[in-house]
Amino acid sequence: MSLPPSPRLWVVVGATGTGKTRLSLDLADALQEHGRPSEIVNADAMQLYRGMDIGTAKISDAERRGIPHHLFDVLDVTQEAAVAWFQDTARATIAEIHSRGADAVFVGGSGLYVSSVVYDFRFPPRDEGIRARLEAELLARGPGVLFDRLRDLDPVTADRVDPRNGRRVVRALEVIELGERTHGAALPEEPALWHPETTLVGVSVPRAELVERLDERVAAMWRDGLVAEASKLRDVGLEDGVTAGRAIGYAQALAQLRGEKSEADAIAETQALTRRYARRQVSWFKRLSGVQWVTPDFDAAELVNQQ
Numbered sequence: 220m221s222l223p224p225s226p227r228l229w230v231v232v233g234a235t236g237t238g239k240t241r242l243s244l245d246l247a248d249a250l251q252e253h254g255r256p257s258e259i260v261n262a263d264a265m266q267l268y269r270g271m272d273i274g275t276a277k278i279s280d281a282e283r284r285g286i287p288h289h290l291f292d293v294l295d296v297t298q299e300a301a302v303a304w305f306q307d308t309a310r311a312t313i314a315e316i317h318s319r320g321a322d323a324v325f326v327g328g329s330g331l332y333v334s335s336v337v338y339d340f341r342f343p344p345r346d347e348g349i350r351a352r353l354e355a356e357l358l359a360r361g362p363g364v365l366f367d368r369l370r371d372l373d374p375v376t377a378d379r380v381d382p383r384n385g386r387r388v389v390r391a392l393e394v395i396e397l398g399e400r401t402h403g404a405a406l407p408e409e410p411a412l413w414h415p416e417t418t419l420v421g422v423s424v425p426r427a428e429l430v431e432r433l434d435e436r437v438a439a440m441w442r443d444g445l446v447a448e449a450s451k452l453r454d455v456g457l458e459d460g461v462t463a464g465r466a467i468g469y470a471q472a473l474a475q476l477r478g479e480k481s482e483a484d485a486i487a488e489t490q491a492l493t494r495r496y497a498r499r500q501v502s503w504f505k506r507l508s509g510v511q512w513v514t515p516d517f518d519a520a521e522l523v524n525q526q
Contacts (some may be wrong), residue, residue, distance in 0.1 A: 226317035227526070228414040229257070230337055232325040233505050234497040236432045238442035238515030240278050242422055243326040245519035247286045252321055258287040258316045260309060262327025262336070265466045267294045267305075270452050273445045274468035276436065289316075295461040297456040305341045310413065324428040330503035337412035337417065343394040353389040362388055369395075381499070386461065419463055420522060421510040423501075430494055437468065437490045441482065446472045467492045 231243045243259055250257045261267065265275045269292040272279075277291065289312045294300060299326075309325070313336070316323040327333060334340060357365055362385035369388055371375035372395050380387045424432065449457065449472035457475060458464050471485040471492075480488070504510065 222511065225416050226320065227322045227416045227418060228313060228317075228337075229322060229324045229522075230262075230417060230419045231324065231335065231422065232262075232330075232333055232419065232507075234424070234431060234504075234508070235276075235493065236497065237422040237424045238324050239328065239422050240276075241515070242420070242513070242517065242519055243324050244282075244284055244286065246420075246522060247324055248284065249520040249523045250324075252520070255322055255523075256320070256456070257322040257324050258289060259283075259324045259326060260289070260312055261290040262325050262329055262333045263311065264273050264300050264305070264327075264329040264332055264462070264482070266291055266327070267300050268292070268296050268460075268463050269294065270296065270448070270455070271463060271469065273440050273448050274472070276440075293464075294514060295455070296452050296460045298460070298462075300462045302331055302335050304338070304420040305332050306342075309336045326408050328500050330500060334410075334503075334507070337413060339413055339418070340410065344397055346393060346397055348385060349393050349396050350389060353392055357385045357389055361385075365389065365392060365414065366458065395427050418522065418526070419507065419510045421504050421507075421512045422515055422517075423512045424515060429497060433493045433497060434490045437486060437493055440468060440489075441486055445469075446475055446482075449473055450476055467496060 229246060231239050231246065233239050237414040249261060251500045263275065264272055267275045267290060268275075271277070278288070290309060293308075309332075313325065325333070325336065335342075353365065362383055365385065365388045366377065366380075366382040369380070369391050373391065376391050380391060382388070439453065445468060449469050452463075452469070453473060454474065464470065464473070468489045470479060471489045474480040475482055475485040
């Protein structure tokens with residue numbers, strides 16, 4: 220079967236540990252078999268960072284099957300992975316891939332990052348003065364007080380924001396002060412697609428099975444040297460990173476290195492936070508319309524044959 224001539228955007232989403240990476244590789248191979256070259260674009264916020272490999276389950280060069288991969292290892296751990304920057308960068312990367320006559324396979328589990336690219340998603344304005352004031356209050360009083368304020372002002376957004384994520388709480392309050400509706404870590408009710416030829420695929424695993432996968436994945440990260448990796452990254456500023464320094468797994472490994480947590484406690488906390496994060500991912504992607512949900516062992520060739 221021949222595919223239509225216009226380049227397509229394939230979007231592979233799902234919770235961490237569901238097998239998105241394997242499906243994206245199989246999809247790229249299936250497209251190649253149909254005479255359609257493709258390139259893979261990362262949509263995982265933490266895989267943007269150089270050196271954060273073990274704790275993000277980043278695909279190695281040897282595992283990439285010769286398929287071009289983009290937006291891996293593009294930031295230092297001291298840089299901030301802002302969603303608005305990612306939207307522009309990812310869309311430009313996808314447009315470049317399409318200009319070469321290839322399909323783009325956009326894969327990852329960072330819900331807001333994925334949605335900001337895939338949908339006609341416009342960010343509210345910013346005000347440096349308001350944000351600086353709120354960040355100073357965050358530093359002085361902690362995220363709890365600011366989150367309570369957000370919950371009073373915009374309970375819908377508060378339900379979708381991690382109360383411990385001070386950065387996200389500050390951003391939501393900043394937008395409210397500007398008299399705008401917060402994007403609330405949410406999408407418009409009926410979002411339009413950014414690229415008209417888009418196929419969305421979600422990888423789903425039963426809850427009990429996913430919990431087992433995630434707990435084992437975290438234990439394996441410690442066995443594979445996550446603490447040593449965090450130690451090297453600490454030398455280049457990981458603890459000062461606004462985004463990277465708070466990454467699940469790395470924050471706990473750093474606490475272990477400082478002697479604040481035992482290894483067992485660091486692993487247990489990372490497992491609990493990973494399970495919680497996976498629940499939020501599932502909730503986010505389940506809200507999206509038009510997603511074809513598949514199992515990890517789904518034959519990617521079937522996706523291609525449907526087009």
